[in-house]
Amino acid sequence: MVDRAERNRLVEANLPLVGYLASDLHARATHVPKEELASVGALALVTAADAFDPSLGVPFGAYARRRILGAFADEMRSMDWASRGIRKRIKEVTAVRETLTAAFGRTATADEIATTMGLPRADVVEALADAGRTVTTIDDESVLDIAADIPFPEESAELRARRDVLTRAVAALPERMRAIVQAIYIEERPVKDVAEELGVSHSAVSQQRSEAIRLLRDALDRFFSDGDTPVEVTSRVSPATRDAYFDRIESGGDAASAREPAASA
Template sequence: MSSRAERNLLIESNLPLVGYLAAETHSRATHIPRDELAAVGALALVTAAEAFDPELGVPFGAYARRRILGAFADEMRSMDWASRGIRKRIKETVAVRDALTAGFGRTATAAEVATAMGVPKDIVVEALGDAARTLTTLDEPSARDVAAEIPLPEESALVGERREVLEQAVAALPERMRRIVLAVYFDERPVKEIAEELGVTHSAVSQQRSEAIRLLRDALDRYFAEGPTPAATTRVSPGAREAYFTRIADGAGSRIAGAFRESAAV
């Protein structure tokens, strides 16, 4: 972007899109907290605004949607509960059930599927239960065909403040987490490349990224809390979490710093 003001305007006018896409994705992937998706999407929106080139002729809304949905997909893959073996079992079981259903003209029972597969009924019941938990792909047209402008004024009112807190929260992350967040969401580097640079496994990078997102979520919850201090989502120790909040306060302006220090004193 040609100026910071233009970048900020793009972020402010499109942040409601993050909330919409987070809600839409959460409705199909309920095992991932909506707030965590919103935090991931907000980071993706900021990086989209940084990288956007209007001369390419692509509307920013469409460009941002792609970046946000891509960030959601990365987050969902990093939190995927199903191993390759489980997914294979799900696919085979569903295929047999569908074939029997087509032949019978009615939904096949778990017992009938188990008989056809030559496995115990409880294995089929478990596989079909797992199938109900699998995620709808983000490549579906319904995931992309979202209006560029969504009238959610109650969210837009806090856009600038949320962005400011988020920027301070990213800057205060522990060094390795901050490096990973910046590399993934700002520089768009592959996780494999980041892992090689840090000398750790792909899984370790994904775990650190997920923990960083939880810390960012806790920071936003702490700042915007009304009443009792919100429960922590992060897995770090309470002392490390409070030290993180202190770093945010130390690096932020008086308004943000005051909110974190007041909540810490409660």
């Protein structure tokens, strides 16, 4: 956990992210007041700062972003007017209506839908009326799917290109390194848990993580160097292993057949 001064610093530094995420999500789901999203997001940011543990090796920005988006999802679900049962009935009725409409070459009537489904006509009419209401469908994943598409505010064409290369660079890592990076930075799992799962020591996981980060840094320098400044190599693998890694990134291939690299002396 962080002390109060550090917590306050983290909150102040990341408040603009709350506003950006709230504005972007409001633009995609206009029935949700932006002010409410901002309030919910600010509270989530504070609780994230309180719970943040730097020793886990997860960047605070990524950790806070997930907590904020999760809070947005909870808020949107709490505002949803329809239960799961109602949404299930709407989905079933509209599916039958579309099937009958395609078969008849005209819009199916409520009576025809009711007869096909074996339901009272009143239930079908009610479901069709509910289907016509302009409300964002919210289930376990839909809100998070919307939120996951929100880019960071500073994202630009160059940053998108960097993220694309970084995605390919992670995929091209040797298998164990890739698993460690995904577990720690994407799944946000503690190093201790990853070590236990892999059957290795905490220090071994930390060493592999550090070397993976060095390789990723070398990859970004390799593909985004301005050409005027010499690229400083930070990874400790042999030049041949490093070049093979860069080749896999360029080809878009993964490291399924790559061996774990041995650090060069």
